[in-house]
Amino acid sequence: MAQIKVNDLSFSYGSSFDPIFEHVSFTIDTSWKLGFIGRNGKGKTTFLNLLLGKYEYSGNISMDWPCDYFPYKIHQEDLSKNADELMEQWKPGVESWRVMCELSELGVDAELLYRPIRTLSFGERTKVMLGVLFAGENDFLLIDEPTNHLDQEAREIVKKYLAGKKGFILVSHDRDLLDACVDHVLVLNRATIEVQTGNFSSWWENKERADAFATAENEKHMKEIGRLKSTMQQSRSWATKNENTKIGYDPIKEHDRTKNARSYIGAKTKKMESRVKVFEQRMERNIAEKEGLLQDIEQIRDLKLSPMEHYKDRLVEARDLSLRYRDADSAVFEGLSFE
Structure with missing residues (x-):
């Protein structure tokens, strides 16, 4: 066809x-x-x-x-x-x-x-x-x-x-x-x-496998992103701290510092900043690879029901209740009691 x-x-x-x-x-x-x-x-x-x-x-x-x-x-x-x-x-x-x-x-x-x-x-x-x-x-x-x-x-x-x-x-x-x-x-x-x-059934089996793989891949990328973020923040902190030493220093504590130290510190800072950029690129790549992994996984939300308390323990009470329709030969029920 x-x-x-x-x-x-x-x-x-x-x-x-x-x-x-x-x-x-x-x-x-x-x-x-x-x-x-x-x-x-x-x-x-x-x-x-x-x-x-x-x-x-x-x-x-x-x-x-x-x-x-x-x-x-x-x-x-x-x-x-x-x-x-x-x-x-x-x-x-x-x-x-x-x-x-x-x-x-x-x-x-x-x-x-x-x-x-x-x-x-x-x-x-x-x-x-x-x-x-x-x-x-x-x-x-x-x-x-x-x-x-x-x-x-x-x-x-x-x-x-x-x-x-x-x-x-x-x-x-x-x-x-x-x-x-x-x-x-x-x-x-x-x-x-x-x-x-x-x-x-065959589709559901394939879906469960695909969902399990996507979840595992997502967790792997999340861990890698967390590790890269921590390393990146540490390197950025070192770079900033190192850059701050270019201006102003204690001649007593740093008596062996020469005039050429300023350019050395600048080069070292630049190298650290380059490392930070590499970590950022790797992190962005992991985020991009993670994007969409969970897009087709159904999220099951918890349903919580909390019973409301009534100010009376007994809501309805009936004793010896009967019901008959008009012109009917017999009653629908008789002698009904409940609470």
């Missing part, structure tokens, strides 16, 4: 000071089963909307294939309709027999297509929408959190179904789903974007 090339992409929402994407470039293949990974708020759904052409951006996104997005929108007035009536609105040109074939792979009866949407469970709606999504041809599919609101059995069915497909981007926080269904990952790190071959 073809490639999607993103070149120098920048985008930010008008109400935000911080850009979502800034001068981003990468390439993905439309035949991949691509897992899209990143923290909440990093821009995963935003990028899908950029592929769909919903927002204006700077830079260039080059692709030859149309995109389709899951989940399809269901409006309030659509709840009384069935999927057979809505599928043309969801995916123009889709053929019913192809949808039925996809539904059979998902283990559900085509009868679901003719039931009102409001009567379908979340799992049934997901399966119907996935059947419509994959019933087309030559589409690159953008799948956003397909296992939300599904029970374990439905999740397993969706996972098995997607594992047999290709040509999609899958956004999910379900690690098990990503491990089973993807062969490449597109990762929104804290400061960079990367594309890797493999699934979630």
